[in-house]
Amino acid sequence: MDENKADLFRLFWENSKLNKQTSLKLIKNLIEDARTFKTIPQIFYPSEDLFLKKPKDRLAYIMSQRKSTREFSSVPISEKQLGSLFYAFAQQNSTKRLLPSAGGKYPIEVFACLFNVKSKLNKKIVYYNADNHSLSIVTNCPEWNEIKEFFGLELEGEPAVFFIFVAIPERTVNKYGERGGRFILIETGLYAQSLGLRLANENIGGVISGALHDDEIKKLLKLQNTDALITLGFACGNFK
Numbered sequence: 001m002d003e004n005k006a007d008l009f010r011l012f013w014e015n016s017k018l019n020k021q022t023s024l025k026l027i028k029n030l031i032e033d034a035r036t037f038k039t040i041p042q043i044f045y046p047s048e049d050l051f052l053k054k055p056k057d058r059l060a061y062i063m064s065q066r067k068s069t070r071e072f073s074s075v076p077i078s079e080k081q082l083g084s085l086f087y088a089f090a091q092q093n094s095t096k097r098l099l100p101s102a103g104g105k106y107p108i109e110v111f112a113c114l115f116n117v118k119s120k121l122n123k124k125i126v127y128y129n130a131d132n133h134s135l136s137i138v139t140n141c142p143e144w145n146e147i148k149e150f151f152g153l154e155l156e157g158e159p160a161v162f163f164i165f166v167a168i169p170e171r172t173v174n175k176y177g178e179r180g181g182r183f184i185l186i187e188t189g190l191y192a193q194s195l196g197l198r199l200a201n202e203n204i205g206g207v208i209s210g211a212l213h214d215d216e217i218k219k220l221l222k223l224q225n226t227d228a229l230i231t232l233g234f235a236c237g238n239f240k
């Protein structure tokens with residue numbers, strides 16, 4: 001990455017990294033936050049509100065089914081389901097992807113740890129090729145129990161698949177500078193939401209992890225000698 005393009009974004013990234021020590025501090029804050037009662041504040045305007053009709057279509061139904069699940073059964077995910085989930089990030093044709101991206105730079109790449117999938121790729125870490133909807137093998141995947149502390153989630157049971165969204169920052173910051181840092185984070189959210197909807201459609205459970213241990217996950221994906229950024233994780237599996 002060009003050092004001059006987004007120095008402050010890089011600094012922000014370093015300062016917000018998680019590891020064994022910094023995650024302990026974060027957990028303390030989370031426990032304190034959980035103790036406080038909160039309602040989500042709304043902005044109030046003293047005008048007469050216009051009540052809107054809620055859609056009753058298929059998309060509205062799928063959206064209503066999306067929720068976070070932290071308990072997984074040991075039933076594996078099929079290869080067909082895996083294809084349906086990865087389709088959240090696919091390329092539609094030679095010029096168009098399903099997801100938008102600032103300047104068409106597509107800084108987000110998708111990796112996954114396959115812990116419990118009925119496939120010859122089970123127990124592999126894979127990389128998703130959006131152009132032809134295929135998976136490449138990166139390396140072998142350790143058992144969930146050996147590496148779960150790096151994923152920052154308290155789960156019951158094992159996830160069948162753990163998606164990891166990785167940003168290649170130079171693609172976006174070389175064009176947009178510091179503002180590109182914003183776009184990278186925003187685009188990660190698009191990927192997570194798209195996967196959340198496909199999970200709901202497949203009746204598969206899942207939960208986002210915002211607490212991945214950056215350097216350990218980078219090593220796991222064999223990206224330790226690169227500028228890649230570990231942005232977000234998504235644990236998925238059949239409902240218990």
Ligand SMILES: Cc1cc2nc3c(=O)[nH]c(=O)nc-3n(C[C@H](O)[C@H](O)[C@H](O)COP(=O)(O)O)c2cc1C
Pocket residue numbers: 066067068069070152153154207208209210211
């Ligand atoms: C950016 C982001 C990070 C999150 N990180 C975590 C996490 O680290 N651990 C966790 O248990 N849930 C995490 N979640 C899930 C939220 O806790 C969950 O979405 C929220 O409680 C609302 O519940 P729902 O998804 O069932 O509607 C995260 C969600 C988002 C959007």
